[in-house]
Amino acid sequence: MKTCLVVDDSSVVRKIARRILEGMDFSVVEAEDGAKALEVCKRAMPDAVLLDWNMPVMDGFEFLVQLRRMPGGDAPKVVFCTTENGIDHISRALHAGANEYIMKPFDKEIVTAKFQEVGLLALELPSEA
Template identity: 45%
Template sequence: MRGRFDGVETPKQTAKVCLIVDDSRVIRKVSSKIARSLGYVPIEAENGEEALARCKKSMPAVVLTDWNMPEMDGIEFVRQLRAIPTPKEPIVMFCTSNGEAKDIHEGIGAGADDYIIKPFDETALRAKLEKFHRG
């Protein structure tokens, strides 16, 4: 029931938050720009611990996460994220250079909904986010 309260659409809830988790500032900024252009409200975290804290305060609609990060890697972050009770689970997508089949299976197995391999281009990320935005 994303964006609804007592069956009535509320303007404040129509903006979908996209949490971008990556230790690379450049990746976060590029991803934020793309998310913003699609109507998402991007927020950023540079590691899994920071991202988990943000999700516990307010669950985003979409999470883009790197795999290899300091403090807490993406796999552990996604596992812990999926353990948080929430009325509406976020869509989670790995954005990582770990692109072998076993990596993709592990990422999906941890609870991710989708996967994009770095380096990705703006068109590929835009297409994935558009698919989520329509959902």
């Protein structure tokens, strides 16, 4: 089973993300800020990270920069999930090593599509009638 680390200071967002991801057969680990998320990654590197930008202690961008410097930190697929929609934020995130970027609010279809794009989920082929 693949693991996904959900990093968001909102317990509501983490709960929604957990429900969506567990429905996609992911094992979910949560962290409420970037510093706690780095501790999780030091113990066991996840397959995926769903990452908020604006958080106390350590924001998502700083977490991403530090994650990518860790041994094995280049492996997780990182999908930013944030209200920051400026092209400067998006380009900074992608340049720092994010694989994809989705806007809040999000739903199962959006998460599924982005996880398929980055190779975390197989593309579902339309069935023939």
